[in-house]
Amino acid sequence: YFGYKVSANADKRYKLVRKIKVSTASEHDTLHFEDVLDPANTNRDILADKGYVDGEREARLSKQGWRMHIQRKGSKGKPISEAQQRRNHRIAKTRARIEHVFAGLAQMGGKTLRAIGLARARLHLNWKVAAYNLQRLVYLKEAGVEAF
Template sequence: MSKKSAIKTSLFAAEEREQKLDRKGDLLSTLEKHVKFSDLAAEIDRIAPRPNRKQGGRPPYPTELMVRVLVLQHLYNLSDEALEYQLLDRLSFQRFCGLRHSSSIPDANTLWVFRERISAAGGADALFDAVQRQLQQHGFIARGGQIVDATLVEAPRQHFRKAEKEKLVQGETPPEWTDAQRRQKDTEASWTKKHGKSHHGYKLSISADRKYKLIRKRHVSTAKEHDTNHFEDVLDPANTSRDVWADKGYEDRAREQRLQQNGWRLHIQHKAKRGKPPSECQKRRNTRIAKPRARVEHVFGAMLAMGGKRIRSIGLARAEFGLSIKAAVYNLRRLCSLKESGVAPI
């Protein structure tokens, strides 16, 4: 190499690179600043204590480290194998997880075992609720009413023969399937059509508060279930306002009357009926509702950037776990955005 090479060596090169990352606004450094990962880990340890290794074997990694790894996976939409590689290769990931000087890192199997253990214990609900408490500690309580909406989440497509489909419709498992096939066949994901296009997978319903665009409630169902079935499941009674916005897919006169009697102020767009176009008054009302309702699309757009419109897992239980964690990680990222942009809680 030429003596005039611009490459410089330094005993402090790693520290200098970290300082440059901080100056450029490293998201992981921002998460470190605003999120108490020790509190999230404590909640996981409460519902799913770490395995006892008194009988021998390698001790499990600290829960806080594994929670951080889980956040990385959903923040960057990485498979278990890809995440293992990035932990080995990527400086910012190592720094975030406290692994810069570690001779070992959690591998793909370790992450799978951790995820399965806490999923069976209700870890998704615990982690989501723990994040909600941190939002409230920062002063970002649910304000300004809420917007309810749902989005389709694609799952790995399944191919069944006619005889297999007939058995599944009857609620039975084809007897010729091996144990390995049973594990790999997703019999719970379903098909639906939207705007003339077929989709296979699940559906994530949420309510986001209008003020901060934070997800307050969520529900996961199969794709074929209609959005309106889970409208009340995601209503957040803790919001400071009783206003609720939703698109015309949620129109249900009987339910609206019942909820209005209980104090809710519903702003649901009117759906035109066949052969009866909406009146000018209804069009104006739909337009008024459209602007506040559109704020929930910003939430789904951010989740899409995090890979939130597709899952790799099989089965409703794993879909519920993965999408709940995705919603919690979205909230952590949104919290950092609010704090760094100087938005002050009211």
């Protein structure tokens, strides 16, 4: 594997990045799942991909007060119920807002960088996220949003 991977925690209301973890591309995403959780966040809801489903992790996080919202999928011969479809739709609407954050970062060049080494990649990607957040704060201020 070549390259780097960015795991991020984004705010759904203001579309700001709260916390990131940069790692090598060879590491699996789920290793950094709990590293990007922000205990200062008053919203205890977690929306994640289906790949993050882990009963042990879900039990541990629920004891800490977090609520997992992961879309469910049916299996062959056992489709999901209408209630589960509505639940998946609610989760998908919120996740779509969060994907705007990653689209904004992609417009700034995404994970493309001219650096060798994890330390330099971390620095470069942290700067990129800081620039994205500043750009977002300018937009919020011009729109008259009292974010803080």
